[in-house]
Structures are given as C-alpha cells and as structure tokens.
Amino acid sequence: MATATAETSATKTQPRAQVTRRQLSDRAIMNLFIWPTLILLIAFNFFPLFYSLYLSFTNYVATSPKAPTWIGVENFANILTDPKLWEAFTTSGRYVLFSVALQTIVGFSLAMLVRGKFRGSGVVTTLILIPMMLSPVVVGLFWKLIYNPNFGFFNYIIPFINPADLDVIGSRLFDKPVPYLALAGVILVDVWMWSPFVMLLVLSGLNAIPDYLYEAAAIDRASSWFQFWHITLPQVMPLLLIAVLFRTIEALKSFDLVMGMTGGGPGNQTELIAVYLYRVAFLGQFRSGYASALAYIILIIVIAISNLYIRYLNKTKGEA
Amino acid sequence: MASFAETGPGRPVVESIRVDKVSPGARVTGAVRAAVVLMIAFIMLLPIFVMVETAFKTRIDVASSPPKVFFQPTLEGFVFLFTERANVSPGRMEEFKQKAATGQMNFIDQIAFQSGQEITGPSQYVGRIINSLIIAGLSTVLSVVLGTMAGYAFSRFSLPGKDDLLFFILSTRMLPAVVVTIPLFLMYRQIGLHDTHLGMILLYTVFNLSFAVWLMKGFFDEIPREYEEAALVDGYSRMQTFWKIVLPQSLSGMAATTVFCLIFAWNEYAFALMMTSEAARTAPPSIPSMLGRGGIEWSAIAAGSLGFLIPVIIVVFALRKYLLRGVTFGAIRQ
Numbered sequence: 170m171a172t173a174t175a176e177t178s179a180t181k182t183q184p185r186a187q188v189t190r191r192q193l194s195d196r197a198i199m200n201l202f203i204w205p206t207l208i209l210l211i212a213f214n215f216f217p218l219f220y221s222l223y224l225s226f227t228n229y230v231a232t233s234p235k236a237p238t239w240i241g242v243e244n245f246a247n248i249l250t251d252p253k254l255w256e257a258f259t260t261s262g263r264y265v266l267f268s269v270a271l272q273t274i275v276g277f278s279l280a281m282l283v284r285g286k287f288r289g290s291g292v293v294t295t296l297i298l299i300p301m302m303l304s305p306v307v308v309g310l311f312w313k314l315i316y317n318p319n320f321g322f323f324n325y326i327i328p329f330i331n332p333a334d335l336d337v338i339g340s341r342l343f344d345k346p347v348p349y350l351a352l353a354g355v356i357l358v359d360v361w362m363w364s365p366f367v368m369l370l371v372l373s374g375l376n377a378i379p380d381y382l383y384e385a386a387a388i389d390r391a392s393s394w395f396q397f398w399h400i401t402l403p404q405v406m407p408l409l410l411i412a413v414l415f416r417t418i419e420a421l422k423s424f425d426l427v428m429g430m431t432g433g434g435p436g437n438q439t440e441l442i443a444v445y446l447y448r449v450a451f452l453g454q455f456r457s458g459y460a461s462a463l464a465y466i467i468l469i470i471v472i473a474i475s476n477l478y479i480r481y482l483n484k485t486k487g488e489a
Numbered sequence: 490m491a492s493f494a495e496t497g498p499g500r501p502v503v504e505s506i507r508v509d510k511v512s513p514g515a516r517v518t519g520a521v522r523a524a525v526v527l528m529i530a531f532i533m534l535l536p537i538f539v540m541v542e543t544a545f546k547t548r549i550d551v552a553s554s555p556p557k558v559f560f561q562p563t564l565e566g567f568v569f570l571f572t573e574r575a576n577v578s579p580g581r582m583e584e585f586k587q588k589a590a591t592g593q594m595n596f597i598d599q600i601a602f603q604s605g606q607e608i609t610g611p612s613q614y615v616g617r618i619i620n621s622l623i624i625a626g627l628s629t630v631l632s633v634v635l636g637t638m639a640g641y642a643f644s645r646f647s648l649p650g651k652d653d654l655l656f657f658i659l660s661t662r663m664l665p666a667v668v669v670t671i672p673l674f675l676m677y678r679q680i681g682l683h684d685t686h687l688g689m690i691l692l693y694t695v696f697n698l699s700f701a702v703w704l705m706k707g708f709f710d711e712i713p714r715e716y717e718e719a720a721l722v723d724g725y726s727r728m729q730t731f732w733k734i735v736l737p738q739s740l741s742g743m744a745a746t747t748v749f750c751l752i753f754a755w756n757e758y759a760f761a762l763m764m765t766s767e768a769a770r771t772a773p774p775s776i777p778s779m780l781g782r783g784g785i786e787w788s789a790i791a792a793g794s795l796g797f798l799i800p801v802i803i804v805v806f807a808l809r810k811y812l813l814r815g816v817t818f819g820a821i822r823q
Contacts, residue, residue: 304773306774
C-alpha cells in the first residue's frame with residue numbers, strides 16, 4: 170500500500186499545466202459519456218411528457234385529421250367527475266393492497282424457510298424464482314386455462330365444489346355472479362408471480378445479519394420468538410420496505426397480467442387504472458386529448474409514490 | 490455432530506457448531522424445513538408444469554374434463570404453432586386418407602390431418618420470435634453500453650445538479666408504459682418510426698437505460714478510485730484507464746445489468762402492443778392473439794409460450810448469481 174500512497178501524493182504535486190489539461194479531457198469524456206444517455210431520455214421522456222401536457226388541454230382525436238383545439242381544463246373536469254375513473258381507482262387500490270400484502274407475507278415466510286441451507290437449496294431457490302422471470306401476459310393467458318371451469322386444473326384442487334360450478338375468470342359461482350371473484354383470481358396469480366421477488370430481497374437482508382447477534386441472544390437464553398422480533402425483523406425491515414414500495418409501484422402500473430387473463434372483464438371488474446387508460450386511449454374513439462389528461466392524473470400519483478420510494482432507497486443506501 | 494477436529498483450523502467451517510443448530514431437535518426441524526421448501530417449490534412450479542404438459546397434448550386431451558395428467562404425448566401443438574392450416578374439403582378427403590394410409594404423407598402433414606386439416610403455409614410465430622430476438626438483443630446491448638458509460642461518468646465526475654439528474658433518470662422508469670405511449674405513438678407516427686425495428690430498439694433502450702445507469706453507477710462506486718489514480722500517474726490516459734482498469738472490474742456488474750435489461754425487453758408487452766402492428770411485432774402481444782383463429786388452440790399457445798420462456802430460463806440459470814445484486818440496486822454488497 171506504500172506505493173499507492175506515494176502515487177496519490179505524486180498526483181497532487183504535478184505541474185499545474187498538466188493538471189489543467191487532464192481536467193479538460195475529463196470534462197470531454199464526461200460529456201461524451203453522459204450526453205448520449207441524456208439526449209435519448211430527453212427525446213423519449215421529456216418531449217412526450219410536454220407534448221401530452223399540451224394535448225391534455227385539447228380535444229385531439231388521433232384518428233381524425235382535425236388539428237387539436239384548445240379546450241382548457243374541460244378534460245380534467247370531465248375525468249374527475251366520471252364515476253368510471255373512481256371505479257378503476259378503487260379496483261386498482263384493492264388490487265395493490267391485497268396483492269402487495271399477500272406477497273409480503275408469503276415472500277417473507279418463504280425467505281425464512283429457504284434461509285437454512287440444505288443440500289440443493291441453491292437450485293431450489295432459483296426454481297422458486299422462475300415465476301417472476303416469466304412474461305406477465307403469457308402467465309395471465311396461461312392461468313386462464315388453469316382457471317377454466319371445464320378443463321382447468323384449479324377447480325379440481327378446490328375441495329367441496331363441483332368444478333363446473335366455479336368460474337373464476339367469469340366471476341361466477343353456482344351460475345350466480347360473485348363480486349371480486351375475478352379480481353381475487355388475478356391477485357392470486359400476481360402473488361404467485363411476485364412473492365419470489367419479496368423472498369429474494371428479504372433473503373439478501375437475512376444473509377447480511379451478522380451471526381454474533383444471534384449468538385449473543387442465545388447466550389442470554391432469549392427465546393426464538395424474542396430473537397425473531399428483536400433481531401431478525403428490525404434487521405430485515407429496510408429491505409422488506411424496499412420490496413413493498415417497489416411492488417406497490419409495479420402493481421399500480423399493472424397492465425400485462427390483466428390483459429392476458431381477463432382483458433379487464435367481466436364487465437369492468439378487473440379494470441385496473443392502466444387497463445382503463447388503454448381502453449380510453451387506444452380502443453374505441455382514440456380520444457387522445459382526454460386520455461392524455463387521464464394519463465397525467467395517473468402520472469402524478471405514481472410520481473408521488475416513486476418519490477417516496479427513491480428517497481427511502483437513498484436513505485438505506487446511505488446507511489449501508 | 491461436527492467436532493473440533495472436523496471444523497478446526499486448517500479446514501473451512503462449513504457448518505456452525507452452535508449447540509442449537511446441531512441438537513437432534515434442530516436436525517429434525519431442519520429436515521422438516523427442507524421438506525416444506527421442496528413442497529412449496531413443487532407447488533409453485535405446478536402451473537409451469539401444466540404449461541409444459543399442455544404443449545404436448547392433443548386438442549381433445551386439452552379439453553377433456555376432468556383434465557388429464559397422464560396422456561399420449563403428441564407434437565400437434567408444435568405443428569399448429571408453426572403452420573397455418575385449413576380444413577380439408579370433403580371432396581378431397583378420400584385422396585388424403587389414401588395418402589395417409591400408403592405412407593406418402595410426411596410426418597408433419599400427418600399430424601395436421603389427424604384433426605382433418607391440411608397445411609397451407611408457415612405461421613408468423615418464427616418471424617415474431619426473430620423480431621423479439623433482434624429487438625431485445627440489440628436494445629440490451631445498447632442500454633448496457635450507454636448505461637456503463639453514463640454510470641461511470643456519474644460515479645467519477647462531479648457535475649452540477651447530479652442528484653437531481655439521477656433522480657430524473659430513475660423517475661422515467663417509474664412511468665406506466667400506457668401513460669408515455671400516447672405522445673410517443675403520435676410522435677412515432679409523425680416521424681415514421683411506428684412499427685419499425687429501430688423504433689422499438691430505441692424505445693426499449695430508453696426504458697432500460699435509467700435502470701442500467703443506476704445499477705452501473707452503484708457498481709462503479711464500489712471499485713476503489715486508487716486503481717485509476719495509480720494508472721493515471723503511470724501515464725495512462727483517462728480513456729485507457731477506463732478501458733483497461735475499470736471495465737474489467739465491472740464485468741460482473743455488467744452481467745447483472747444485462748440479465749435485467751434482457752428479461753425486461755424480452756417480456757415487454759404494453760409498448761409492443763401499442764407501437765407495433767405487423768413488421769416489428771414481437772412475440773408477447775402475438776401469443777394471446779393466437780386465441781382468435783378457429784377456436785382456442787391451447788396446445789399451440791402452450792407450445793408458443795414454452796418456446797418463448799425457455800431462453801429466459803436458460804439466461805436466469807446461467808447468470809443466477811448476479812440476480813441478487815441487481816435486484817437490490819447494489820444496496821447489499823456481497
């Protein structure tokens with residue numbers, strides 16, 4: 170290490186001219202490295218956002234040749250008074266709440282189970298991770314087959330029920346519509362897919378807990394219940410929270426899975442906010458102005474939550 | 490029980506010798522735990538097993554009620570996946586039967602004929618998978634290269650408003666695809682990028698880029714600056730230092746970034762659905778659209794999904810040790 174120190178001090182005592190030259194070339198390299206990224210991000214994020222802000226105050230229809238006309242805040246007023254939007258928000262809210270809560274519980278339990286090493290545990294852990302690597306739309310499509318009342322496997326696993334009587338995707342039981350059944354079906358699949366993600370994060374937190382904490386607790390004859398509440402949980406909390414926040418944002422954005430499984434149906438029972446927006450923007454009348462305003466409202470909510478997430482992430486990174 | 494002779498100095502401690510871990514009770518708990526984990530893994534993989542099974546079922550077996558677990562496997566699903574077919578007209582039925590009986594028909598035609606169909610041409614599936622490969626592959630390369638460069642610059646150089654800039658970069662990743670698509674759709678239509686490979690590659694590059702920059706910055710932060718400073722003193726230029734000293738050390742970080750970008754681009758559905766129609770359409774939006782043609786061909790869908798999932802599973806298994814680092818944004822240092 171002595172040589173390294175010598176070299177560092179040599180850097181400091183270099184002639185001034187040389188230092189200036191290097192700083193200049195550093196600057197050139199910095200620009201060369203950063204600008205391609207920034208230009209792409211500005212072209213594909215900044216510009217569209219401003220453009221859609223403009224569109225949200227117009228009555229533009231993408232399929233008509235008419236130029237956009239300025240109509241002020243009419244779109245926003247219409248959207249905020251439209252009960253359909255609030256229905257979509259409520260559906261999304263239920264979806265986010267239940268799927269994230271279940272994923273947290275299942276993922277955490279899985280991590281606690283997988284934590285102890287046994288022969289082949291590495292491979293088993295990777296196998297458990299497979300669902301989260303799959304394409305959500307293909308997964309959704311596939312669960313549609315599994316839920317099929319006539320030839321799907323799901324209904325045959327459910328006890329006490331004649332398989333033909335239960336139609337999860339159609340939200341019907343004994344030929345009567347049951348509210349939230351389809352939504353529960355989608356949530357179950359989301360939990361199946363993303364619990365491994367929570368597990369992965371919690372597992373990395375568990376592995377980072379120093380062993381001496383448990384050894385000290387064992388010497389003090391602390392019960393394993395006490396160890397769990399006072400050592401394991403507080404130590405894992407930061408990563409668990411990251412997982413929860415990340416899943417919350419992703420669940421708010423959720424689109425693919427529902428499109429593959431139910432397409433928002435039956436009726437609008439599984440119409441999450443992103444699916445609702447897609448229907449307004451691309452199906453039917455292509456009401457781009459109206460859809461842009463709607464997109465902006467969603468955007469503000471997502472940014473508020475993301476902000477929380479990133480701040481939290483920075484805080485944990487600072488502590489690590 | 491692991492004695493000191495087994496785990497003493499000179500041998501790595503592979504098993505804790507803490508009393509609570511080696512007591513008979515703890516051993517039984519451990520065995521039970523392993524059994525439970527195996528069972529859970531089995532349950533979690535059941536849907537994937539169902540998919541694999543469905544891919545090898547005939548049309549009749551797929552629609553049998555109750556569902557069959559054991560059946561005669563066939564390649565019907567794969568034949569249906571790769572071909573366009575039409576029903577054989579009644580007038581030509583005899584001719585086909587004759588051919589089938591005398592063995593003049595090739596293997597693939599025979600499978601199609603078993604459900605009374607003749608093959609009229611290849612399906613679009615192969616083209617869609619090739620589109621997926623081109624778009625996902627090139628966009629991953631681009632975002633990893635650009636992300637590495639920007640990540641390095643953000644890690645090593647100071648520039649005004651760096652934190653705000655980084656926040657802006659990450660926040661772009663949080664946008665729901667549907668929100669950004671409306672203006673992008675109009676923009677692409679205007680400049681003729683709609684439904685082109687280039688348009689999709691750029692789009693996926695941008696949406697992976699924010700993630701790539703953050704990941705790579707985290708990895709570069711972990712590499713000590715002293716190496717570079719030493720190399721600079723030895724007369725290397727900044728560029729040479731970056732190329733010869735820093736890059737080789739960040740290869741594992743680049744691998745982690747590659748895995749995540751590749752999985753995202755390969756599985757992406759929303760953009761592909763809205764920004765492509767024919768020429769550049771990738772596999773994810775086209776697999777559900779197979780539903781429409783002449784009844785639901787579940788075995789073909791299953792075969793298509795399977796072909797689409799296998800590359801991801803291979804990549805995940807090959808690079809599984811890098812997954813953990815990527816998913817925690819480098820928050821956990823291993």
